[in-house]
Amino acid sequence: xxxxxxxxTMLDKLWSRHTVHQEPDGGPTLLYIDLHLVHEVTSPQAFxxxxxxxxxxxxxxxxxxxxxxxxxxxxRHLPIADPISAQQVEALIANCRDFGVPLxxxxxxxxxxxxxxxxxxxxxxxxxxxxxxxxHTSTHGAFGAYAIGIGTTEVEHVLAxxxxxxxxxxxxxxxxQGSLPPGVTAKDLILGIIGRIGTAGARGHAIEYTGPAIAAxxxxxxxxxxxxxxEAGGRAGMIAPDDTTFAxxxxxxxxxxxxxxxxxxxDWRALPTDPGAAYDRTVTIDAAATAPQVTWGTNPAxxxxxxxxxxxxxxxxxxxxxxxxxxRPGTAIADIALDRVFIGSxxxxxxxxxxxxxAVVRGRRVHPRVRAMVVxxxxxxxxxxxxxxxxxxxxxxxxxxxxxxxxxxxxxxxDILQPGERCASTSNRNFEGRQGSGGRxxxxxxxxxxxxxxxxxxxxxxxxxxxxx
Amino acid sequence: MxxxxxxxxxxxxxxxxxxxxxxxxxxxxxxxxxRTGFGPFLFHDWARRxxxxxxxxxYAGASVLLARANFGxxxxxxxxxxxxxDHGFRAVIAPSYADIFYGNxxxxxxxxxxxxxxxxxxxxxxxxAREGYRVTVDLGACTVTDADGFRADFTVEPHRRxxxxxxxxxIGRTLAHAGAxxxxxxxxxxxxxxx
Ligand code: SF4
Numbered sequence: 308x309x310x311x312x313x314x315x316t317m318l319d320k321l322w323s324r325h326t327v328h329q330e331p332d333g334g335p336t337l338l339y340i341d342l343h344l345v346h347e348v349t350s351p352q353a354f355x356x357x358x359x360x361x362x363x364x365x366x367x368x369x370x371x372x373x374x375x376x377x378x379x380x381x382x383r384h385l386p387i388a389d390p391i392s393a394q395q396v397e398a399l400i401a402n403c404r405d406f407g408v409p410l411x412x413x414x415x416x417x418x419x420x421x422x423x424x425x426x427x428x429x430x431x432x433x434x435x436x437x438x439x440x441x442x443h444t445s446t447h448g449a450f451g452a453y454a455i456g457i458g459t460t461e462v463e464h465v466l467a468x469x470x471x472x473x474x475x476x477x478x479x480x481x482x483x484q485g486s487l488p489p490g491v492t493a494k495d496l497i498l499g500i501i502g503r504i505g506t507a508g509a510r511g512h513a514i515e516y517t518g519p520a521i522a523a524x525x526x527x528x529x530x531x532x533x534x535x536x537x538e539a540g541g542r543a544g545m546i547a548p549d550d551t552t553f554a555x556x557x558x559x560x561x562x563x564x565x566x567x568x569x570x571x572x573x574d575w576r577a578l579p580t581d582p583g584a585a586y587d588r589t590v591t592i593d594a595a596a597t598a599p600q601v602t603w604g605t606n607p608a609x610x611x612x613x614x615x616x617x618x619x620x621x622x623x624x625x626x627x628x629x630x631x632x633x634x635r636p637g638t639a640i641a642d643i644a645l646d647r648v649f650i651g652s653x654x655x656x657x658x659x660x661x662x663x664x665x666a667v668v669r670g671r672r673v674h675p676r677v678r679a680m681v682v683x684x685x686x687x688x689x690x691x692x693x694x695x696x697x698x699x700x701x702x703x704x705x706x707x708x709x710x711x712x713x714x715x716x717x718x719x720x721x722d723i724l725q726p727g728e729r730c731a732s733t734s735n736r737n738f739e740g741r742q743g744s745g746g747r748x749x750x751x752x753x754x755x756x757x758x759x760x761x762x763x764x765x766x767x768x769x770x771x772x773x774x775x776x
Numbered sequence: 777m778x779x780x781x782x783x784x785x786x787x788x789x790x791x792x793x794x795x796x797x798x799x800x801x802x803x804x805x806x807x808x809x810x811r812t813g814f815g816p817f818l819f820h821d822w823a824r825r826x827x828x829x830x831x832x833x834x835y836a837g838a839s840v841l842l843a844r845a846n847f848g849x850x851x852x853x854x855x856x857x858x859x860x861x862d863h864g865f866r867a868v869i870a871p872s873y874a875d876i877f878y879g880n881x882x883x884x885x886x887x888x889x890x891x892x893x894x895x896x897x898x899x900x901x902x903x904x905a906r907e908g909y910r911v912t913v914d915l916g917a918c919t920v921t922d923a924d925g926f927r928a929d930f931t932v933e934p935h936r937r938x939x940x941x942x943x944x945x946x947i948g949r950t951l952a953h954a955g956a957x958x959x960x961x962x963x964x965x966x967x968x969x970x971x
Binding site for chain 1: 792794796798799802803804806807808809810811821845846849850851852853854855857872874875876879880883884933934935945946947949950951953956957960961964
């Protein structure tokens with residue numbers, strides 16, 4: 308009898324099945340890439356590099372492009388007003404045509420934020436290696452893929468070779484015990500985790516989220532958690548695939564079908580970490596102790612439960628952040644008044660996010676001082692929400708209802724904060740100037756952003772019980 | 777890619793932790809479709825303040841950036857190292873870097889040096905004390921030295937060091953493995969997953 312193979316983590320399995328070549332002595336691995344997602348901001352210089360060297364895209368069939376970062380979210384029938392944005396959009400369209408890469412163009416119903424459409428189309432699957440020139444590629448790890456953000460030179464490398472030289476990260480298990488209280492979402496969970504471990508807490512590590520509270524999340528919640536792994540400094544975030552994953556994928560346009568689907572299931576069921584496999588680090592979190600979270604500073608670890616105050620210690624540890632945010636230690640989170648509310652981004656612009664926000668605002672009105680907008684993550688999400696009448700719920704409450712794109716998550720299009728404006732945002736980064744120079748961003752969940760839009764300041768979402776439709 | 781062997785230059789101290797790539801190059805400047813021309817927008821929002829370190833005449837022409845922990849966190853934008861290099865920086869010295877930024881630097885010939893917190897503190901002291909403070913970053917010897925006896929050793933992953941010393945780009949190195957890539961594809965063609 309051969310000795311039993313040692314137990315392996317999901318990362319071990321993903322890594323070994325994608326190794327093309329391993330340099331000796333702890334050197335890097337040449338890893339095969341199964342799916343390469345491309346968008347307009349981080350790809351033009353990569354395609355230019357291919358042209359200059361006379362190279363082709365090795366696997367256009369494993370490469371998919373979309374327009375998202377720059378695109379306007381209103382008046383889509385008009386030409387893009389900003390000539391430089393228009394140039395970048397034109398460049399991607401031309402590059403996709405010249406190199407044979409499929410593109411979800413602005414007219415396509417499938418167009419949307421790159422990390423939303425990959426899963427939505429069933430391109431994102433368990434067991435894959437996935438890269439994109441965007442740090443929130445960690446989102447796709449929710450399916451049990453190894454998914455990482457890369458730079459533009461690496462984008463060119465993947466286009467040319469379908470591989471990447473990578474150092475294998477260490478592994479970090481974040482085990483979430485218990486279950487989340489009512490009204491507390493995946494967004495609150497991940498913000499709480501980042502608050503606990505810090506913005507560099509997972510640096511050099513691939514995080515694997517485990518435990519009953521993770522298993523209980525739907526795919527959309529899992530994506531929200533993995534999305535923000537990068538905000539904890541993690542190289543990747545992963546969740547083992549299970550029946551929830553398979554049910555989400557079945558029947559999606561690019562998911563395997565028939566016999567191939569059965570075969571894929573067998574393959575995917577073998578992916579999760581074996582019992583007894585060792586992680587380099589483990590952190591345990593109690594889901595039951597999580598409350599709705601709101602950030603008060605200029606990085607996602609500057610976070611507090613909505614019922615709390617900005618910590619007194621922030622005067623010393625985060626003086627610059629408080630000065631930028633124009634806030635004082637000891638201020639109650641609930642006393643922070645808002646000018647803007649943004650519901651959108653690859654973190655929280657999926658259908659369940661829009662439903663959660665709509666359930667709060669249904670039959671109510673946005674506070675008169677607040678300008679609020681909803682930007683669905685993809686054209687398909689927008690259409691699905693409209694079929695359910697969510698657009699009307701938002702419009703009647705006083706929200707703007709926009710077309711799909713990154714929008715005010717980073718404000719590369721005209722959707723930006725003015726200097727000094729304060730915004731409750733469902734996105735992932737509250738860095739200085741992220742949503743517009745001088746703008747002040749508070750991160751929170753869609754339901755909390757919706758409640759804040761109604762109240763004009765932060766408030767626990769339970770202040771607005773669901774009204775009958 | 778430009779090779780990096782050894783570089784001596786003026787040090788600019790940037791005394792903040794967690795400097796994110798949105799600060800290094802804000803999004804409104806990411807719309808160029810070239811790799812060059814980002815230098816004038818480096819640290820754009822901070823640079824509007826007259827007292828920002830980059831505006832002080834004593835740091836004009838600095839080519840070594842001294843920074844704090846977790847430098848380059850946030851967005852994966854390679855525009856960050858492009859902007860730093862376009863502005864004239866050849867090396868960064870900090871206690872730690874975010875992973876993606878760290879890798880992006882090597883792709884462009886910008887050397888990110890990791891020293892201990894204590895060594896970085898000492899360099900901040902020296903840079904404050906002396907106008908025109910310069911250090912030599914030597915990738916051959918893996919040392920940072922100054923003219924007054926400061927010396928710190930650093931480590932770099934050997935493959936990154938070799939590539940930077942030779943100015944070799946990764947695609948060339950990878951194409952030496954074209955046979956292995958083709959063999960991998962042939963062996964995995966039957967795999968169900970893959971788009
Ligand atoms: S929504 Fe925001 S974080 Fe997500 S890909 Fe777009 S810009 Fe990046």
